[in-house]
Amino acid sequence: MDQEPGPGTGDDVTLAAEAVSVGFDGQAVLREVSIEVDTGQVVTVVGPSGTGKTTLLRLLAGFRQPDAGTITWEGRDVWSLSDDERLAVRRRTSMVFQEPSLFNAPVLENVTYGLRVRQSWAERLRGRLRSLVGTRPTPASVETALETVGLADEADRNALSLSGGEAQRVAFARALAVDPDVMLLDEPTSNLDPRNTAVLEDAILRARDRGVGVVIATHDMNQAERVSDRVGFVFEGELVESGPPERIFDHPTDPRTRRFVDGELLYEPDDSDGVVPPPPSPPGGN
């Protein structure tokens, strides 16, 4: 990258998928899907399970290269960048998965992980030595992230001893603590109770207000309506339509979107009517 503006500089950045297609075992999972997110904006990808939402987020996170189309950062194809440049781009994003996927370590260590990997090995070693003698200060962004999800008092608890809701909030704090330009959230509240869902949605909106771009994959239309600036409806691996949430949910133009909004189950397990079944076991789920 020619120039890498730091987090919070106010420069708009755009992470975009442009006509990306992906298949697993010869079966199309995404077909020419385009989506983009700017800083300070929440974009939600809605659709039934098994339609490629997770695959789309994993493409945006740099887990793999699309079979066709491009993933761009500030207009540049990230897969045409050098490894170091692509790593720098990856480090301007962070991701929360459907499962918290926390490490067997204290909450604080989990939340600081992203900051540690951004340090040089010498800095990490110095930090480790400081923590051994108990003088290692907690980074401000980590404190803020833990406060945002309401877990500032749980920093010393082992992450694996947390409830599901708390664990997912820690996962969100871990992603927020690196001060990302874009956060990718894959079904972040699908396993949570209403209270934890409300805490996370509030945290998402607060992150957006601080200028973070957010992409959420969810099948929860109510959540999409509550937090989104733009919504895209994905079905059978295609982006059917996209727009402001009020238009998508109140005046959908495509009959498939209308059926989904009306609560009809669109996914059918066989392909008798042309519905593409989910891939056998694509990395990361749906």
Add this chain to the structure above:
Amino acid sequence: MLLLQAQLPEGGWTYVVSIVVVSLQVSVTAVGLSTLFSLPVALLIGFTDFPGKQLVTAVINTGMGFPSVVVGLVVLILLSNSGPLGDLNLAFTPQAMIVSQFVLATPVVTSISLSAVESVGQPVRDAAYAMGGTGTDVGFVVIKEARYGIVTAVLAGFGRAISEVGSILIVGGNIVFSDGQSYTRTLTTAITVEARQGRYEVGLVLGAVLLVLVLGVNWLGSWIRSRGRGRGTT
């Protein structure tokens, strides 16, 4: 005690202490080298998919049951004066015993480490990667998550090495200097000698020391495993 003192060979308690020291030196060195070799191998196999992966895993697991005398024989053939590595003059030295124990411990350490590495789920690796980790960072996360299993692997390898007798008897020669200092005699090989010569009390003392060492290692392994389980529950 007096009977035991009377039965001790030349060197008295120095004899016993030197045997313990040689045993520990050989086994700790062999398992240390084995760990340095096994851990990257376990990570490599655990992280990658390649044709024949199951076969490689099966061969490693089979290695855990290598007959030690066969290993000793092969190592001796390789290290003997007429063998391909004869120029190194390692036959009947502690170094030869280390080589032999390395061969025996490595499948144990590799196999258990591999299980530990593979038990770290893909979601945790994905999380490390998605937070900006490089391949090396993800590797360190996996090692850290698998740490209890890896420690168990190392201790199991040590248990296999310290209690081994057949191969080190062949490659080490069970040598003691005339002043009673052990050169290649270990706890296990000494016990066979003491039993053959009818010095049962000395054999029992050496056996007790060996038992304490093995029990200590196993207790340590159990404690570490239980600590890991304890940290992972509510």
